[in-house]
Amino acid sequence: MWKYEKKLQYPVKVSTCNPTLAKYLIEQYGGADGELAAALRYLNQRYTIPDKVVGLLTDIGTEEFAHLEMIATMIYKLTKDATPEQLKEAGIDAHYVNHDKALFYHNAAGAPFTATYIQAKGDPIADLYEDIAAEEKARATYQWIIDLSDDPDLNDSLRFLREREVVHSQRFREAVEILKEERDRKKIF
Amino acid sequence: MENSPNTYTWMKTYQTYHSVYDPCPPLGTRYYSTPPNLYLGFQPPNLEQFQPNKALKKGTLWPILYDYYENPYEKKRR
Numbered sequence: 001m002w003k004y005e006k007k008l009q010y011p012v013k014v015s016t017c018n019p020t021l022a023k024y025l026i027e028q029y030g031g032a033d034g035e036l037a038a039a040l041r042y043l044n045q046r047y048t049i050p051d052k053v054v055g056l057l058t059d060i061g062t063e064e065f066a067h068l069e070m071i072a073t074m075i076y077k078l079t080k081d082a083t084p085e086q087l088k089e090a091g092i093d094a095h096y097v098n099h100d101k102a103l104f105y106h107n108a109a110g111a112p113f114t115a116t117y118i119q120a121k122g123d124p125i126a127d128l129y130e131d132i133a134a135e136e137k138a139r140a141t142y143q144w145i146i147d148l149s150d151d152p153d154l155n156d157s158l159r160f161l162r163e164r165e166v167v168h169s170q171r172f173r174e175a176v177e178i179l180k181e182e183r184d185r186k187k188i189f
Numbered sequence: 190m191e192n193s194p195n196t197y198t199w200m201k202t203y204q205t206y207h208s209v210y211d212p213c214p215p216l217g218t219r220y221y222s223t224p225p226n227l228y229l230g231f232q233p234p235n236l237e238q239f240q241p242n243k244a245l246k247k248g249t250l251w252p253i254l255y256d257y258y259e260n261p262y263e264k265k266r267r
């Protein structure tokens with residue numbers, strides 16, 4: 001069960017009218033390493049991972065939905081006042097034709113979200129390594145978007161999200177350490 | 190990036206080969222992130238913490254995990 005707090009995890013402010021940024025951000029919305037993929041991946045893996053790390057997957061999976069909400073807010077703010085002409089200039093005219101200003105779960109190239117983006121192997125180590133890789137890929141995506149964006153306020157929020165990926169990767173690495181631990185054997189130093 | 194409380198750096202560089210036949214001018218040094226989570230291992234207890242209000246802004250409670258990212262190519266151009 002979830003409780004919803006009616007606020008963003010971190011404030012989202014957009015200071016320039018630049019719908020092109022929305023085109024990039026949609027990658028983190030419905031892309032392979034985006035927040036939707038992350039949330040679904042972790043929350044699904046919870047059921048078959050050893051008890052010790054179930055809580056971690058629940059916590060991080062839940063937080064990913066909070067990130068998804070931030071990304072959605074950014075995209076909405078960047079596009080809501082744009083004219084069709086401006087959307088065309090930004091290269092999101094195809095999106096406009098199909099969805100108007102509605103958000104949709106697809107990547108920056110317009111490919112719709114698919115469950116094949118995520119895995120559940122059932123092997124705890126394989127699954128956690130996938131999660132670590134996913135966090136590093138999300139971190140890299142945020143870097144590439146920051147590199148392309150010259151909106152200081154948007155970058156501030158993106159830096160927050162990138163830092164969270166660093167922390168998530170750290171916690172997944174610790175989860176691997178927990179599962180690797182030789183607790184049945186006496187340690188002799 | 191030199192914001193590390195220990196001896197690691199959070200950004201590394203490498204050079205790509207540039208042939209005389211490559212049409213674009215060389216981009217020069219390439220950069221990649223090596224954030225603190227790659228080095229920390231299992232986080233030890235009782236590490237230094239940010240003030241709560243600062244931590245909420247930075248995205249982490251732990252200075253040892255904090256890595257401010259800046260476009261490395263932008264920095265070079267200035």
Ligand SMILES: [Fe+2]
Nearest residue numbers: 038164165168
């Ligand atoms: Fe994450």
